[in-house]
């Protein structure tokens with residue numbers, strides 16, 4: 001049994017490690033093809049725009065993602081506390097329904113409330129990013145075996161120590177999974193914020209579409225795709241090394 | 252010393268409560284193991300958890316070394332009591348070292364001191380520290396995890412330990428090994444231990460006192476040998492099983508039950524001389540010893556009555572012996588295996604120290620044991 005499990009783990013981790021690599025290879029292939037076909041030159045005309053917009057794009061994602069993590073994890077923790085158990089399931093139901101609302105709709109609502117510009121954009125992305133993190137934080141904490149909590153209390157930990165030393169570390173892998181999903185959504189949705197006047201790589205994509213300029217659209221689309229893969233890859237690495245070996249199914 | 256005084260726990264509505272623990276009182280002297288035993292749902296775990304206040308009693312009091320525990324801060328109280336849960340409960344996010352050091356860390360011990368302690372404890376149960384300290388629980392076998400679970404409870408050297416079926420999640424063979432190991436340790440560390448079990452054999456082996464529960468009530472509280480010899484009522488008799496007399500065999504040491512008025516003769520003695528010696532004693536045979544005093548051969552009463560000549564011509568070689576440190580179960584087993592109605596008992600030096608016969612066993616059990 002244990003020998004089998006020991007073999008399964010590295011295999012699984014290799015599979016997970018190779019997934020983003022394959023995507024990178026596909027992307028590199030696309031870039032190479034563009035180069036060979038001559039379109040690359042047409043795209044590179046926009047290189048100044050690209051480097052400016054990538055930074056803007058990442059700033060939006062960083063603000064929305066960072067604020068979402070800061071808010072969602074504590075909310076998930078609070079909802080998982082015994083005192084809130086009674087209505088936490090109901091709140092989670094509302095959240096689950098909320099997470100089916102398309103990001104575009106959220107941005108539209110956000111614009112209705114806050115007008116156009118960076119603030120409503122960050123707010124809209126933040127709202128779309130929030131839910132998976134809350135859900136995974138809550139689920140991860142609820143999934144910590146009750147006997148671990150009981151052992152911790154029985155050994156004389158205060159409730160805060162139980163949370164920090166036992167519950168959060170043991171839920172960390174699941175919480176991180178939520179953060180990864182959420183940031184993938186965030187990066188992928190970020191081009192939409194151009195529609196409410198916050199710039200980002202969406203500027204090239206949507207302008208390219210409306211002007212029927214394929215190279216311009218590609219100049220927005222390719223970096224967007226690469227950023228999405230890169231962010232997920234980096235988060236994956238962080239998850240792999242940050243979550244201790246004892247509770248990390250990947251290692 | 253642990254003292255429970257009318258300890259009671261009710262669950263559910265006050266007008267129609269489920270009585271999980273009903274007016275339990277008992278005293279456990281310092282350094283002894285009390286096993287709480289009884290069928291499922293009889294209130295063992297509830298009783299135990301009221302001692303470290305994981306469960307708030309409905310009524311009654313718990314005293315540890317004379318101090319009413321309800322007057323102590325529960326966090327402080329729990330840090331001073333070793334706690335082993337049935338599911339082992341090692342923290343999977345912590346290494347073995349960190350797991351063992353949980354309570355020392357909570358108590359703010361110097362880091363070096365607590366890490367040294369972890370090392371020392373692992374060595375105590377034969378787990379190499381350099382191999383195990385940095386491992387995670389999932390990288391240990393079930394038996395190893397169970398050992399670490401007990402070590403973790405011992406880490407801060409608490410005078411009192413609560414153990415809820417600590418050796419439950421393990422196969423019977425390894426369980427025996429761990430039990431032996433733990434008893435050996437206990438002989439040195441002398442903790443006062445409340446130990447929950449549903450296994451009578453385990454209870455008989457580990458306990459200084461056994462508390463038998465039924466539906467929340469303490470039915471009998473006695474030393475294992477007492478309990479097996481004198482069950483207080485028919486429920487306990489049924490619970491102990493019809494082979495309870497046999498279970499007692501294990502509790503009596505050979506040295507306590509053997510007869511010491513055995514007869515020795517020389518090989519050169521005449522059979523007539525040996526016969527006269529046997530007749531004038533309660534013994535049914537005479538032993539021939541070698542120069543070191545070890546039993547070499549035996550002349551039984553029947554042979555002595557029927558033969559003549561020298562003892563050396565007729566005595567039969569001794570087929571087996573039992574050490575006086577062994578228990579009666581071992582002795583009986585050897586007697587059955589070799590068809591020996593008289594079994595020589597030898598001391599550490601191998602010298603004949605006594606003789607075990609069926610009569611002495613029956614006599615010992617019939618008299619209700621060493622108490």
Ligand SMILES: Nc1ncnc2c1ncn2[C@@H]1O[C@H](COP(=O)(O)OP(=O)(O)OP(=O)(O)O)[C@@H](O)[C@H]1O
Pocket residue numbers: 262263269270271290291292293294295296297298449
């Ligand atoms: N939180 C609770 N609420 C209501 N009833 C409970 C609760 N905890 C325990 N009980 C009841 O109290 C009784 C005693 O339970 P306890 O856990 O002490 O049994 P036990 O002797 O440890 O049994 P086992 O050998 O199965 O572990 C049982 O009838 C159980 O159903």
Ligand SMILES: [Mg+2]
Pocket residue numbers: 295296297
């Ligand atoms: Mg129990």
